[in-house]
Amino acid sequence: MLQQLTDKALVKRYQHHDLDAFTELARRHHQRLYRLAAVQLIDASSADDVTQEVFMRALKGFKSFLFLAEPSTWLYRTTKNVCREFNRRKPAQVEDEEEYATGLPEEALASQRTIGQVRRLVKQLPERQRDVVMLRIFEELSVEQTATIMNCRPGTVKALLHKAMQTLRKNADNVELLQ
């Protein structure tokens, strides 16, 4: 029943004190938010904390949500803000990912490697271009949704995406990180 409802309908139900609707929202979006946080954070191990913090903020924020944008857009935007706060708190101390990854179980190690690879790619891009690549290409959001999250116009998203592709082409050798 709840699985068939849209995000907006779920938020509306939550506003009428239906906590199950909020749980369904968390189930739908927690993976995406976790991925976004894992790549954007300096310390990828804090991605769990960031995801939890985002949903705690949503618990309060959705009570007075005005539906001017999609709830998922609100969640992405909040994730970006929380990541920025976490990065500000933690200086660039976990740069040596290889050293950090030692001692982790095999599955977690593989996940950390993938995060490291994606991060190395996006690191060579300026922040705005990085956001566009992650939201538009990796998360497959629409241009409008990406523009809303980034607080800019759809034209700016297209321009930033074009620039990001140029940068990636220029550093074509560096892009071959997966091999």
Add this chain to the structure above:
Amino acid sequence: MTDDTQQNLDELAQAYQSIEPPPELLHRICEQVQQEEQQTSSLPVWGAVATAVVCVALAMLFTFDLHRPVDKPRLAVEPNIIGPNTIEPNIIEPSISSGDLQIPALSSLTTSVAPTTESKTRAQLPSLGDLSGISLTPISPTAKPPQQPAPENSNRSSDISTDIFEFLEEHNHDNTV
């Protein structure tokens, strides 16, 4: 965009999509959400209890206040009533009484005499009823102002101050001896 770049980007996107959160993350989020919701839902209960307590206290206060006898002052502080601890600035009680050997403060010596003489002067003034027989005549501008009689108590006040100084000198002499 070259084919290589596009291919690498696609592979990266796939790798990105394969990033999985720990399985217990959703469970933790749900737990935390329920805890938070319980805390926030218990807040109105505490608020209602606190409001009820305050209302009962106020009701009791007003009930006792209404049953208070009329001649007793109400709880509210009226601006014109000076409380028992308030010091009136213009009233200085005379600190020297007959037979009292306590030395008054030097600053209060001169001022303590004034109320005594003033009260006496007021006592000598006729009451308003006695003045009813006096006829008022208009005063011409050329007429001289009536001569003020010399204050009767000027000698008396000087006598009092002389007495005080003598008393002080004697007392100081006793102390030094």
